[in-house]
Structures are given as structure tokens and as C-alpha cells.
Amino acid sequence: MNRVESIAFSPDSKTLASGSWDKNIRLWNTTSGEQLRILKGHESLIGSLAFSPDGKLYQIR
Known part of the structure; x- marks a missing residue:
């Protein structure tokens, strides 16, 4: 299981960044979830x- 440790929204709220225990940062489209x-x-x-x-x-x- 990969635990998310932190999240942050971009100033325009179009992008979400998630940081996790697997040492990676993932960027997400907040409208589509992609x-x-x-x-x-x-x-x-x-x-x-x-x-x-x-x-x-x-x-x-």
C-alpha cells in the first residue's frame, strides 16, 4: 500500500500535487481526475x- 503523506493545490486549483511514501510526487488534473x-x-x-x-x-x- 502506498500512503499519501501530503497534498497541495496549484494557485488556480486546476492541479493537485500528491506526495507519498514511495518517494514520488504525482500531479493530477482536478477536473478530470487524470x-x-x-x-x-x-x-x-x-x-x-x-x-x-x-x-x-x-x-x-
């Missing part, structure tokens, strides 16, 4: 995510 992309290669679980006001995604931990 997975848009997987960002791989992180060294540890994704503990916290945030979008800046201009829409850039940051991994806090």
Missing part, C-alpha cells in the same frame, strides 16, 4: 508540498 505526471527520484518520502503564487511546485521536506 494523473498528469509522476516526478521520480526523490531520496525520501514526500513529507510536505507547496505551490508558490506563480505556480511553481516546491518539496518542503
Whole structure:
């Protein structure tokens, strides 16, 4: 089972980012529910995510 540890909505609410114990970040279309992309290669679980006001995604931990 892959546990989601954090989520963040983009400033326009069109994209949801989810971070999980599998060390990946997934981007989702909030209208369709479609997975848009997987960002791989992180060294540890994704503990916290945030979008800046201009829409850039940051991994806090």
C-alpha cells in the first residue's frame, strides 16, 4: 500500500500535487481526475508540498 503523506493545490486549483511514501510526487488534473505526471527520484518520502503564487511546485521536506 502506498500512503499519501501530503497534498497541495496549484494557485488556480486546476492541479493537485500528491506526495507519498514511495518517494514520488504525482500531479493530477482536478477536473478530470487524470494523473498528469509522476516526478521520480526523490531520496525520501514526500513529507510536505507547496505551490508558490506563480505556480511553481516546491518539496518542503
